[in-house]
Amino acid sequence: MAKVLIAYLSREGQTTKIAQRIAERLTQRGHGAELFDIEHGRSTLEPSRFDAVILAAPIYAAGYPRAALAFAKKHRDTLARVPCSFVSVGLAVMSRTHDGKAQTRAVVERFLKQSGLKPRRVELVAGALPYTRYNFFKRWVMRRIAQAEGGDVDTSRDHEYTDWAAVDAFATVFSQDLSPESQSAALSA
Ligand SMILES: Cc1cc2nc3c(=O)[nH]c(=O)nc-3n(C[C@H](O)[C@H](O)[C@H](O)COP(=O)(O)O)c2cc1C
Known part of the structure; x- marks a missing residue:
């Protein structure tokens, strides 16, 4: 059983839900998963x-x-010593009008370069458009963007695009990477 830290950050709650889902799946597979809110958690996390x-x-x-x-x-440095994955949550990844995946990959690449993080896996996850949580201005801006992208424009409700089966599949692969066989294969590679 491995002890896994899931450090996350969320403004509107979708990344929190995704982090919690991954934690649930890892726990079901016998691992210990600890969630840590980067912005609001205790500062002494090690x-x-x-x-x-x-x-x-x-x-x-x-x-x-x-x-x-x-x-x-x-x-x-600590993250370089253990299996580490990065989960990116956004909406461009599911754009119908342009190559949002390529755009998202560029955002990820910039982040990895700036931070020096070298994750074994990067998972691009579609987030949500929680119109009812936005203030008037944000709702107006996000609706305009959605309209231009051929997305959902009904602002009377929230829209969730996260593919939960894909999130579960990511957790499964991450968990398999933690098996003693995978660890020794990674060390000898
Ligand atoms: C003001 C604003 C700007 C955003 N900019 C981007 C963006 O540049 N690229 C993208 O893929 N998604 C963008 N999004 C979508 C968010 O990443 C998406 O709503 C995500 O689910 C938010 O995660 P959270 O609920 O954990 O904060 C933006 C959302 C808002 C409200």
Whole structure:
């Protein structure tokens, strides 16, 4: 059984849900999963206590919130020593009008370069459009963007795009990577 840290950051709650789902799946597979809210958690967290780490963060304005970068930089050396994956949450990844996946990969690449983080896996996850949680201005801006992208424009309700089966599959693969056989294969590679 491995002790896995899931460090996440969320403004509107979707990355929290995704982090919780991954924790649930890892726990079902016999691992110990600890969730840590990067922005609001206790400041004494020590990632070196864990056997593996998942960092999950949402994209805002073509970048991740500063606290995600600060966390990745601060713990770069520790994260380099254990299996580490990065989960990127955003909406461009499911754009119908342009190659949002390529755009998202570019955002990820910039983050990895700036932070020095070298995750074994990067998972691109579609987030949500929680119109009812936005203030008037944000709702107006996000509706305009959604309209231009051929997305959902009904602002009377929230829209969730996360593919939960894909999130579960990510947790399964991450868990398999933690098996003693995978660990020794990684060490000898
Ligand atoms: C003001 C604003 C800017 C955003 N910018 C981007 C962006 O540049 N690229 C992207 O893929 N998603 C963008 N999104 C979508 C968010 O990443 C998405 O809603 C995600 O689910 C938010 O995660 P959270 O609920 O954990 O904060 C933006 C959302 C808002 C409200």
